[in-house]
Amino acid sequence: MFFQKTILLIRNFTQVFMREIKKIAVMTSGGDSPGMNAAIRSVVRTCAFYKKECVGIYRGYQGLIEGDFIPLTARSVNNIINKGGTILKSARSKEFRTVEGRKKAYQNLTENNIDGLVVIGGDGTFTGGVVFNEEFNFPIIGIPGTIDNDIYGTSHTLGYDTALNTTVEAIDKIRDTASSHNRLFFVEVMGRDAGFIALNAGVGAGAEEILIPEEDLGLDRLLESLKKSKKAGKSSSIVVVAEGDKIGKNVFELADYVEENLPEYEVRVSVLGHMQRGGSPSCFDRVLASRLGVGAVELLLDGKTNLMVGLVNNEVKSTSLEKAIKGQHTINNELLRVSDIMTI
Numbered sequence: 001m002f003f004q005k006t007i008l009l010i011r012n013f014t015q016v017f018m019r020e021i022k023k024i025a026v027m028t029s030g031g032d033s034p035g036m037n038a039a040i041r042s043v044v045r046t047c048a049f050y051k052k053e054c055v056g057i058y059r060g061y062q063g064l065i066e067g068d069f070i071p072l073t074a075r076s077v078n079n080i081i082n083k084g085g086t087i088l089k090s091a092r093s094k095e096f097r098t099v100e101g102r103k104k105a106y107q108n109l110t111e112n113n114i115d116g117l118v119v120i121g122g123d124g125t126f127t128g129g130v131v132f133n134e135e136f137n138f139p140i141i142g143i144p145g146t147i148d149n150d151i152y153g154t155s156h157t158l159g160y161d162t163a164l165n166t167t168v169e170a171i172d173k174i175r176d177t178a179s180s181h182n183r184l185f186f187v188e189v190m191g192r193d194a195g196f197i198a199l200n201a202g203v204g205a206g207a208e209e210i211l212i213p214e215e216d217l218g219l220d221r222l223l224e225s226l227k228k229s230k231k232a233g234k235s236s237s238i239v240v241v242a243e244g245d246k247i248g249k250n251v252f253e254l255a256d257y258v259e260e261n262l263p264e265y266e267v268r269v270s271v272l273g274h275m276q277r278g279g280s281p282s283c284f285d286r287v288l289a290s291r292l293g294v295g296a297v298e299l300l301l302d303g304k305t306n307l308m309v310g311l312v313n314n315e316v317k318s319t320s321l322e323k324a325i326k327g328q329h330t331i332n333n334e335l336l337r338v339s340d341i342m343t344i
């Protein structure tokens with residue numbers, strides 16, 4: 001209680017010198033990811049802790065344009081920390097890309113006396129936030145929520161850890177049937193522009209090869225590697241392919257190509273798809289969501305804007321939204337080497 005009172009005093013003192021934030025809105029936007037609900041819960045409860053009002057916006061920027069709001073109290077977010085998806089729903093809004101759409105959004109925020117906005121999403125969400133902030137100077141803080149982990153300024157985005165576990169579990173099951181039938185499986189995993197899921201789940205599930213957009217393995221090397229593993233006595237194999245891989249063939253074409261060139265293999269394809277985005281968040285994602293929600297609200301209360309909260313060396317740090325979008329979150333090359341060694 002003493003702790004809470006002291007923090008409130010310090011913040012109220014700081015707020016004398018700037019526009020006071022009394023009401024904060026929170027929304028989820030873009031592809032959903034496990035942990036978004038835990039982040040909503042954290043934002044709402046941090047607002048309650050600081051005696052600020054909180055409003056949820058349904059369906060991301062589209063709901064903002066349509067004024068689809070709901071007041072949220074600490075009790076509105078009971079029993080959601082463990083739930084996948086997002087209670088606020090999500091959308092990719094075309095209308096928000098227009099000036100007209102953004103004007104409507106701004107009007108709705110001001111008419112509802114909202115002073116700050118927390119957006120939970122990925123690069124598309126943050127791009128919208130940056131443009132909106134430039135046009136209307138409206139305080140915005142981002143929380144990185146995407147299974148792709150392709151955001152600069154955080155080692156982990158919300159949902160990535162859960163998606164990794166889901167993916168590894170699925171590949172383990174594919175391995176059972178692959179080994180029973182002595183087959184080669186190409187497993188496509190999500191990751192539009194990034195290979196984080198493919199690389200980490202690939203190593204975790206013991207894949208023979210991992211194809212990611214960041215590294216062009218080339219078709220010849222793939223064939224060589226598969227020939228080598230047959231010779232080494234492996235009867236079944238798993239190749240993990242990131243959705244955004246740039247080898248020049250999609251996963252089905254790749255399977256046909258390998259079957260034509262290496263007739264000793266019987267090949268099957270499994271596209272894991274959206275199941276990777278669902279499910280109850282891992283403990284890691286729940287803790288991360290709770291930390292980032294507190295960080296986001298506190299930044300707004302400190303008069304900050306246009307920032308993203310992320311995890312850097314296991315500490316909550318902020319990065320400009322622009323940098324978060326434009327910066328390159330690079331994959332760990334050591335993992336590629338480890339994968340090569342493991343597939344001897």
Ligand code: F6P
Binds near residue numbers: 147148190192
């Ligand atoms: O951005 C996350 C992501 O899951 C990508 O990995 C995938 O390419 C994309 O969303 C799919 O988007 P949608 O659900 O709109 O088909």
